[in-house]
Amino acid sequence: MKTAVVTGGGSGIGAAVAQRLRTDGYQVATLDLKPPTGDDHTYGADVTDPVAVDKALNAIRQQLGPVTVLVNAAGLDGFKRFTNLTFAAWQRVIDVNLNGVFHCIQAALPDMLNARWGRIVNISSSSAHSGQPFMAHYVAAKSAVNGVTKALALELGLSGITVNAVPPGFIDTPMLRAAEERGVLGGTIQQHIERTPVRRVGRAEDIAAACAFLISDEAGYITGQILGVNGGRNT
Ligand code: NAP
Secondary structure (H helix, E strand, O other), X not given: OOEEEEEXXXXXXXXXXXXXXXXXXXXXXXXXXXXXXXXXXXXXXOOOOHHHHHHHHHHHHHHHOOEEEEEEOOOXXXXXXXXXXXXXXXXXXXXXXXXXXXXXHHHHHHHHHHHOOEEEEEXXXXXHHHOOOOOHHHHHHHHHHHHHHHHHXXXXXXXXXXXXXXXXXXXXXXXXXXXXXXXXXOOOHHHHHHOOOOOOOEOHHHHHHHHHHHHOHHHOOOOOOEOOEOOOOOO
């Protein structure tokens, strides 16, 4: 049985990906900021802390065996007019969304290289395609995640490892609800639905389905791709 690590697996999209992979027969460990709940295979680590990430990955390896699937779903949004954006806020958003991806891939990659098989899926954002006002730091980080995805796909193809990104757009999760509550979404969820071609909000399971496909053996010829799941909001 293959072992998968899903960062941000305690909430929203990460939780749906973890659930879907369990259903598909993977052993799944989740990595979150919050300390473990006592559930099986949940680990607490801040993805910005390479020592904590390494420690968690080693514990997962010991418990579940080599990690050959990694889904980077941990993320932090941020809304600030650029003129009010502090460097500290800029850095934190880059740290979680981009540097966190670096640390987690670095920690998991040796197992994939040993196995000569691996799957990495990075959850970026449709805002990297469309841009988004008041989110310069977030858009910068997510655009860089798409870039890392493409570069690593070229580097790791020969080792049997695929690297793809899924940029979600407008998915009903605690992150989206919190943005609506804070009034930073540029309208209500209902107003956004009316501007979405498929006329509904996305579900975390929509993202999980795309990840499950990219992770499957039959997706072995798909790498370096940015697979938008956004109800047609970006084409
Ligand atoms: P969410 O419900 O807020 O989940 C985010 C998860 O990331 C949480 O489990 C959180 O853990 C974890 N996390 C945050 N900072 C972390 C850190 N430093 N170290 C470890 N874990 C950390 O949000 P979501 O909507 O499911 O977002 C999942 C991913 O999709 C994110 O990368 C987000 O940027 C991206 N995305 C979402 C949408 C959307 O419409 N929802 C659109 C575009 C992109 P705690 O709960 O322990 O804090």
